[in-house]
Amino acid sequence: MSAIPMDVQHVILAGLIASTCASLGTAVGSVGVFFIQTLSRRLEDGLLSLAAGIMLAATFFSLLLPAIEYGTEQYASEMAGALIAGAGVISGALLLFFIHQAVPHEHFVTGREGAEGKKLARIWLFVIAITLHNFPEGLAVGVGFAGGEITNGLSLAVGIGIQNIPEGLAVSVALMSVGYSRIQSAAIGVASGLVEPVGGLIGAIAVSSTASVMPWALAFSAGAMLFIISDEIIPETHQNGNQNVATFSLIIGFVAMMFLDIVLG
Template structure:
């Protein structure tokens, strides 16, 4: 009975993160009609992604992590300590991968170890994968905690922000002279890392329930690292368009807050 319940929870986490990841490919489809996005639209989309991830980190991961720790007998101080350590571990994990995995950003260029022998398109795939894995992990952990509503809210929120993100990735590749099919393929491929993260997260916290607060906090820390290290610098690279990015962030945050309250 318990084994069957665990299996269904893991399957739910994997399926939901897969659907959220496929939204990246869905979002990239308009490249067959549109070759360029205005700077204002790009800023709004970046801000929206940051807002969704920021709200998800707090409403769907950090707060449930604190509640889960206290439900398992921790004091308020103990719960805050557990979640705080988990957040820092999640950020540190992403920082290590970011530092030692060769990758390339569309604006800031190449980072990580020497990568001259790796095709440029694969460097973009790695960079976007580093962004997407924590999102899948968050969805999986959300389901693994046994809170289906929380997992559904996370999956819908992540899927919504993956749609414009997939379009932005595909359009950026077009401007670098990749074909439309290549751009669609890369956008879809990078979204497919999310079910891997979803499977890992759901399996870990389902099999070992005591690590649930740590898993929720770890996923939150990883996403916050991505927001601070990747998305915000991109949002502010055009000084005259910061307001568009800020408006997108506020809308994304409110949308995710509504999803979490209504579904979680």
């Protein structure tokens, strides 16, 4: 693993800047609502699945594999590295699960989830759902700079930034389709991406604090991302008869991110 030395301040700054740049993808996609009035359900499912494929590849190549390598290096055992990665993944997924159970939010297809009896305006339920989705992505970018791995962090930022574009567009168009104005839809979409730099800052601080945290933080972020892919995106894109489009869009996104990770690495 060829890391470029970076001090603590530089790791934190890099994580913050990279996650901020990744969030711009959401903004770019969201303002697309001024040029595109509607998205067919088929195209929307395809775009969201493409984003899921990018996230899935980023999870494996930029988070899980480095987590296993760091764990193996720290404990001089491949089994220890694998066990740490597995425990981190489960921890990240469980935290997202409990947050989803406790916080009321709404998906475009599957409807409301989380705690009942919370009388929030529907617009805020959408905002909460989008925020729950974007925070782990920013966290992943921040922890991607673990050990001063600039190329790993950059590939994550680029990949997540790209997948944020169709995601931001789909979210804004969906909001407009249920009665919100173009300005409202674009503004909510842009605002939803602002949580990513917060996640990036937290992730970068975590991995820069001590080397022993690195494999756990990387695997934790991977688990959170996997939960989002399986719990949110795949169910949303497989309920409208577009399973084949969704499946192959996910595969294309996975291959594109795999290629990007190799080229930038």
